Amino acid sequence: MLYKRILVPFDGSEPAKNALEVAKKLIADDADAVMHVLTVVPAGAVAAELEAPDGPGSATPMIFPDMESYERVIARAKETAMDELNEALGSRLDDVACDVQVGAVISGKAADGICDYAEANGCEIIVMGRRGLGALRGMLGSVSYAVLHEADLPVLTVK
Template identity: 30%
Template sequence: MTRHLLVPMDDSEPARGALEHALTVFPDDEITVVHAIDDLESAYGGGSPVDADTDAGTPEPDFFADVRTIGEEHGHEVTTAVVEGTSATAILEYGREHGVDQIIMGSEGRSGVSRVLLGSVAEAVTRQSEIPVTIVP
């Protein structure tokens, strides 16, 4: 039975490690990489570059091209999505709305002032999730 895995991505090394983990450990499962655009995070300088030429209503992060390449290197087609809202809440809502069976995420992505002010997204997701969460260091 194929499972649906969700890998939140913010273009950090821990997030890329989580994607590599998902592709390696779960090669036969459906994998969706989601990027949450958090207005509060952007206000503190933690936002990610985006491609303004995307047809969708929300711009796609520049690093999604790398995500697709990593998937192809593993012989896997990776689905991508962009959600808006507070990162942890947006990730959890996406998981519930799309029948996600497991969330796999990096241990940290933020650094410096934004991490102190905003807390750890991985911690918040783990604490609030009804879906099993795997944290990859």
């Protein structure tokens, strides 16, 4: 087995599902390998929810009385993202022999969240879906394009 620590960013899209299947084939039946499946919560989405006590659009910005309150809100956002990720994954990982680590991070840019997670967890390769969004980004989506240029490890994009 060439790679023992694979990161699969997963957003529930068809390309992400295809990337997960490719990663499963790369891992094969290696019980010593680790597959990380990650969802990235945009920091802007969390900020919009926290904008004000009466919800987005109300006039008064939310102010946290202490760091503990802030951490609780962030933990709740990650927990919600994890629930959605686990639901989207369903039984897709039931046939995997290796250790699977499912995680969520909050990041201003999805590519930064993916690259930071890969580095922090010693991942050896990122296997991710790509989307064709026009000539500006070639045949890649903007997140996969950014990860290809920012990551310090191999990136395999899957259509």
